[in-house]
Amino acid sequence: MKVGVIGGGPAGIIAAGFAGSRGKNVTLIERNDRLGKKLFITGKGRCNITNASSIEDFFDNIITNKEFLYSSFYSFTNEDILKLLASYGLKVKVERGNRVFPISDKSSDVIKAFQKFLINNNVKVLLNKRVIKVNKTNNHFLLEFQDNTIDYFDKLIIATGGKSYPSTGSTGDGYNFAKNFGHSIIPLKPSLVPIVIEENFVKELQGLSLRNVKLTSVVDNKIINEEFGEMIFTHYGISGPIVLSTSNVLNKYLNKKINLYVDLKPALNKEKLDKRILRDFEKFNNKQIKNGLNELLPAKLIPVVLNISSVNEVKSINQVTREERLRLVNTIKNLPLTFKRFRPLEEAIVTSGGVATNEINPSTMESKLVPGLFFCGEIIDVDGLTGGYNLQIAYSTGYLAGMHV
Known part of the structure; x- marks a missing residue:
C-alpha cells in the first residue's frame, strides 16, 4: 500500500x-x-x-x-x-x-x-x-x-x-x-500570542521583564483567569509565558470588554505591602518618592505606578498622605491594562x-x-x-x- x-x-x-x-x-x-x-x-x-x-x-x-x-x-x-x-x-x-x-x-x-x-x-x-x-x-x-x-x-x-x-x-x-x-x-x-494593550505607557516599559507576578483577566467584572510567572513589556503591549497562556483563554471572549491586572507583588497582601512601603518610607524619609521605591520596584516602573496612583513623583516622602500611600498599594497589587487585540496570527505559537x-x-x-x-x-x-x-x-x-x- x-x-x-x-x-x-x-x-x-x-x-x-x-x-x-x-x-x-x-x-x-x-x-x-x-x-x-x-x-x-x-x-x-x-x-x-x-x-x-x-x-x-x-x-x-x-x-x-x-x-x-x-x-x-x-x-x-x-x-x-x-x-x-x-x-x-x-x-x-x-x-x-x-x-x-x-x-x-x-x-x-x-x-x-x-x-x-x-x-x-x-x-x-x-x-x-x-x-x-x-x-x-x-x-x-x-x-x-x-x-x-x-x-x-x-x-x-x-x-x-x-x-x-x-x-x-x-x-x-x-x-x-x-x-x-x-x-x-x-x-x-491566534493562540499563545502576545497581547496589544491600549495604554501608551507600555512604550516606556518596553523591554522590562517581570518575574513572579500574577496576571488576572477580568471580563464583564468577573475574574476568568489568573496566571503566575514571567511576562515582558513590548512596544505594543505584553508578552512572555503567562501572557501567552492568558491569550489562549481570552480567545473565547474577544467580543467583550477585557481588562487585565498585574499584581507586581503577589507574595504580599495589601496590609503587608503597606507595611513594607512604610519601612521604605522611613528609610528614605527625606527623598522624593520617585527615589524611595527603588528597592520595591524596577526603575522603569516607578513613574508609571506613581502616575496611575495620582502621586506626584517629586513629592517628598515625608509629605505623602495615607490616602496616597494606599492608592500606591492598590496600583502595585492591580496595575491596570486594557486589552486591545491580539498580535497577528502569523506571530502566534499555535493556530x-x-x-x-x-x-x-x-x-x-x-x-x-x-x-x-x-x-x-x-x-x-x-x-x-x-x-x-x-x-x-x-x-x-x-x-x-x-x-x-
Whole structure:
C-alpha cells in the first residue's frame, strides 16, 4: 500500500514513521528544504519536546476539544515519545513546569533523532516539494505539485500544521485541501500570542521583564483567569509565558470588554505591602518618592505606578498622605491594562481553529467524510497551553494516523 504524508513537522514525521513500521510504502512530502523547521524554533531553539506531567494532567492544559484527544493521548503518551527518542540516542532533562528538553539544549538533536526514526522505517522523504492540489479519483489520491509533477497514493495523511509562523511553511495549505474534500474549517484565531494593550505607557516599559507576578483577566467584572510567572513589556503591549497562556483563554471572549491586572507583588497582601512601603518610607524619609521605591520596584516602573496612583513623583516622602500611600498599594497589587487585540496570527505559537473534530474519527484520525484520508497535528481544531502540550498533540494524533492508515 502506498501512503502519502503531506507535512514534515512532528505530526507528519510520527505518522510517516509508524505507517512505515507497519510495512507501508510511505512518502513524506515537505515543502521546505529540511524537516521540522518549526520544531527548530520551539522552546527558543531548545525544543520543549513534551511535558512530564501525568496524562490526566494533560487534559487540564488543553483548551479546545480536549475530549477529542482522549484516545490519542492514551494511545501514545509523553512517556512513549521520550522512549522513542531515547532509542535513537536522545537524552533529555525536565525543567520548571515539567517541561522536557534535550540535555544539549539543541532542537537540532531532536530533529536528528526523528530523521533516524524515518530512515529506520524506510520512509521516503521528499524535500522542497510543495503540494498545490489534492483530489480523490478511482479510490486513489492524486497530488499535484508546484513543479508540475503528479503522484498517486492509496491513502493520504494531511499534517500541514496551522497558519502561525508562515516563514516555517505553515501557510494554511492544508485547510484548502480539507475544504476541497468537503470538510468544515472552524475559523482560525491566534493562540499563545502576545497581547496589544491600549495604554501608551507600555512604550516606556518596553523591554522590562517581570518575574513572579500574577496576571488576572477580568471580563464583564468577573475574574476568568489568573496566571503566575514571567511576562515582558513590548512596544505594543505584553508578552512572555503567562501572557501567552492568558491569550489562549481570552480567545473565547474577544467580543467583550477585557481588562487585565498585574499584581507586581503577589507574595504580599495589601496590609503587608503597606507595611513594607512604610519601612521604605522611613528609610528614605527625606527623598522624593520617585527615589524611595527603588528597592520595591524596577526603575522603569516607578513613574508609571506613581502616575496611575495620582502621586506626584517629586513629592517628598515625608509629605505623602495615607490616602496616597494606599492608592500606591492598590496600583502595585492591580496595575491596570486594557486589552486591545491580539498580535497577528502569523506571530502566534499555535493556530486555534481548523478541521472540525466531529468530522474526524478520534480513535484513528480518519476522515468521516472521505475514506482513506487522515488528519493529524495542528491542522485539527485542537490546541493547548504552553509547556509541550501542543507538540504532544502532534505526536499522539500522528501516531494514530500512522497506525491506522
